[in-house]
Amino acid sequence: MKINLPTVGPIVGFTDPNQTRLFLRGELERDAHGLRRAFGVVRWRKLGGQKWSDPLFNKLSPNFDMTGVFAISSLTPSTVYEYQAGWFFADAELEKIEQINANLLEWPTPDADFTMSFKTSTTSTTGTRGYVVGSCRYLLRLFGGLWYDDRGDKVFRSVLEQIDKKKPVDALLMIGDQIYADDLNFVAPDTRLDQFLERYRTVFSQTYIQQLMARVPTYMILDDHEIEDNWPANADKQDRVTLYPHAIHAYQIYQSSHSPLFSADRVGRIEGTLSHFWYSFVDGCSEWFVMDSRTERDLSATPPTMVSETQLKALLDWLGNGSQLVKFVVTSVPLFPDLLNDAGDKWGAFAEQRRLIIEHIRNNKISKVIFVSGDVHCSFVSKLTLDSDPSFSVHSVVSSSFFWPYPHMSKTEFAFNTQLTGIPGGNYVTRLLSDVYSDDNFARLESSLKGVDVNFFERKGGSLGPATKIKF
Structure with a gap:
């Protein structure tokens, strides 16, 4: 055979x-x-x-x-x-x-x-673990699907070159918009299952991303463009009946199937069906909670909710598990800072659940928490502080985009040094710790129990600036 x-x-x-x-x-x-x-x-x-x-x-x-x-x-x-x-x-x-x-x-x-x-991963918590994180890898399909733009694949070549230069990567975190099923939001968007499947086959079989994912443990979570832009804000009843099931079936095949969500039978085949898309895993000195910040949204609730009560409770329980490991929380859209002109798609529009998360961290004195996000087509490191409680701090790493061939966002579009909305009685302020990089890039996180070093690299591998050192 x-x-x-x-x-x-x-x-x-x-x-x-x-x-x-x-x-x-x-x-x-x-x-x-x-x-x-x-x-x-x-x-x-x-x-x-x-x-x-x-x-x-x-x-x-x-x-x-x-x-x-x-x-x-x-x-x-x-x-x-x-x-x-x-x-x-x-x-x-x-x-x-x-x-x-x-x-x-x-x-x-x-x-x-x-x-x-x-x-394989390690049982030791004393060493350093290295991660590459990023999001938003655009792949434009033109001429009826006869031509695909492959420039975005070069970012993965740069990661491979770093690995070959003895800069190991213990895991790759792809944190949303692994595909753009809605080219330019209106030019021949994918609507049928066969179109979504073809999109994944094309994206994941390009040369360098294929080589990287064949070597490095890869973890994924979706954002909106695996379905359509700003899902579900623009969805009608027909979209929920036809578009969404097709998009999610393809997502489960190509992104969820190799995640920790599924158990394995005695002969090594995964089994079971999914009730949710969020998950967690432990890797040496670090543990990760990968949120589903997209498919559980309820825009009709009062107030609107980003995630289900089940997911929110799981996250809060995980944050409070007492492990003392570095806690990375993946949320495809940034928890903070707020955008100055948010169209209701980010956490600022779901302020009550954000308040519950932030105050749970503060009230329980949970340390070493870093939120990792993408979506906004620029990259930076920031810190959330509270003037009335100097012992409190939470960090955020935003890494986007792997490749986006159109104008990127800039520092002026974010509410830095401004009180975070939706938390009465507390002056929570986001402070910028790095430059805001409006270039295609990826982030490298070097994690240990003493702190995390964050470096951003442009698509062809050049450093975008000095490391941002988060100390615990």
Whole structure:
């Protein structure tokens, strides 16, 4: 059985000290008898080892765009593994495939294009962990889908070059607008499932992003452009019945499926259905809560709510868990500062829930909290303080955009050094700690229990300024 290279992926997803998730896509093909059965397969070994693991198989279903996710377990912490992943056609059921002799699998000749590697997470909290974070990677589709702009892929080449120069990345956080399904908000927006799926296939199979996600554990969360601009503010009833289910089905296939949201069965296949899109995970000295700041909005509530009560309680409980680790909270739109002209899309329009989060942190004296956001097409580091309580502070890192070929936002559009709206009786003020970078860029976060260093790099890899040092 000849093993073919994935048509999308592989993507290294959720990774902890003892397991990882691998995502890949095969191909759909019909013959005279109908749709051919396709199966994904992976194998792995410690870097430098001689013996491969037994192969792990998964059926690739057209219901999930011929994709599959493999949960590899019983791994060793802080260890580099090399792996191979591919797919093949076979006229058999999965139970029969799992019984075949591994020697019958014809793997491609091992080379740099097929044998890849990942590193498991650590059990130690004393070291430093490195992250790349960013959002908003625009990919313009023109001429009926016959041409795609690939300039945005160069930002991922820059990350790969840093890794090759011994600047390791322990995880990649993609924090919204991984696709722009609504080109220019009006030119042939995606509305059907096949269009959303094609968009993901194109975005995730470009050269450098594919290479990066095949090496580095990657965590994702959506923002509005995975559905439509400013969702759900402009949605009508028909959008909720047709557009949203198609967009979310594609999102679950390509972004949620390799996240910590799914559990794995005893033979390494993920299982279950989702009730929400937010999740959390721990990585050495850091722990992350990745919020869904988009799909749970209730604009008709009084006051309007950004997230459900269930998600809000989960976040507050997580913040108060007493771990003493660095707490990164991902929210696709910035918690602070406010925009001077916010059209109701950011946290300033959901001030009551924001107040609950901020005052929970202050009242419970929770330290080492950093909000990580994108969306606004510029990047900076800021700090929220309270004049009446010098012991309180919360930091925010905004990193956007990976690539946006139109005018970016600037410092003058934000309410720095101004009281945060919606918190009566408290003079919460956002203070800028870095320059505001109105360039395509990504951020590197070097996290330890003593603090976090934040550096921004432009799309081609040049530094945009000195590190901003957040000390605990």
